[in-house]
Amino acid sequence: MGKKRTVGFSRFSEVQTAWLFMAPGLVLLALFTFWPIIFSVPLAFTNYSVIGETSFVGLDNFKRALSDVDFIASIKNSLLYMIIVPFIQIISILMAILVNRNIAGIKFFRAAYYIPVVTSMVAVAIIWGWLMSSNGVLNYLLMSIGLLDEKINWLSDKDTALWALMFITLWKGLGYYMMIYLAGLQSVPNDCIEAAKIDGASNFQLITRITIPLLKPYVFLCTLISLMAAIRVFDEVFVLTSGGPGNTTLTSSVYIYQQGFEQFEFGYSSALGLIVSFIIMFFSIFIFLFNRKGGVNPY
Template structure:
């Protein structure tokens, strides 16, 4: 009986310790994530503004949103931004396979690939803004090898601005997902890979038939995170183009920010945020269903 009580007390103590360690993070989540979300829900049904009286207006904000040309354009750009998701995942997996090898100086390459992740987005934006300007290095290199005949201002041209921002996001995010896939690769039994190579499998066949199937839980996680990040992209767009030229690079997060903190229409901004959240939930459910269909046990 005494052993059972001691065991029960030990488990209770472990639970208390776990909650103690989680408490600081949970408090921050409640204050800066959950509470703002809960508080913004009723605002979506009002005309709340810091410069006017607040009154309940029902679904008027949502009706306005679906007839708002700029908001529709921002949703289209955010959805278009999702094109980078498969490229990020494929390149990240290949980078993880590369840095998973035991060769001289591999720690240097792992660190170098991860540097963009820990670099401030503002600093990254300033550097890429200089590189992609009309007198920047990118134009010089492309004109030197004959790919383009005249200078292109990549971030000011409506035909290239969004694609340029997508490239910057791709470049910055590769190291983050590479580290997750690297952790997954190091959990794969090397016996499977060695047995496949002994049987004559090529490197491509090993990646396609062994590594990718065993990485499916990691692919699911990274795809979900990158998809939500693509729809909610804000930093690089806000710093480099602010949604311009016109609304060529206007994304949903930037437009919501503009409506809330520049136009002070917090009720309308909350309604827009709720619509974007529903879109994110829809794609998240789709990924969960696709993951289940693929035979991977979700967490």
């Protein structure tokens, strides 16, 4: 009986099957990815909060945002955070080149470098919070090798706090990008390298003339991922400084969270979210256009 069916068509046509397969995923995406974006638009024009009646307030939230010193500071800090992007690329490429060889124990080292990536930001924040306190190990080490004259309370000094957080973000992410670059390096055809070696290329030339150009699409991908991560940074700031001292480490994600879930000003928080979304969108479109020119595919 069943065997008589036309090959490829059971009870449903191919189109129906396709939509059936995608249904659960698309419903979830619609509900938790698209709906928040759509619904936060009308919300941004109201004074919706836990207390009082909700009413339409027009552009009040946006006017308030533009004169909100903390919000402006948080945007500045989020943009400043992007400084780590080039450092991430350089260090993780060097690490990838370092672990891209078949020597004894290399698997151990690769795993070791990846461990900060798999651990929770809460755990990492706790550890580095201790290491960076004024009587912490970091000060001790820096002072004993003579790089530092007096103790710095890295995370509560307003001059160093943001940089200290950036360092933690960088440290935790290196292994992740290293693995992507390593995948890239291993896709470099071996004949290419052998041929260059026969032609007498030095190690340095091998890296600058062959490895780096072939890594280009990976550099693009990693830049995109790390840029988005930097501009949205939340966890480490939330756990370690919650924006302080003052507003020196306040990032836009943290401020949006604070307005929403600590002040319960859902309307204002949504308006801030929209503004930040536009800023991020600007960067993404810029990168995607740049990408199209380069002709590489980030996914």
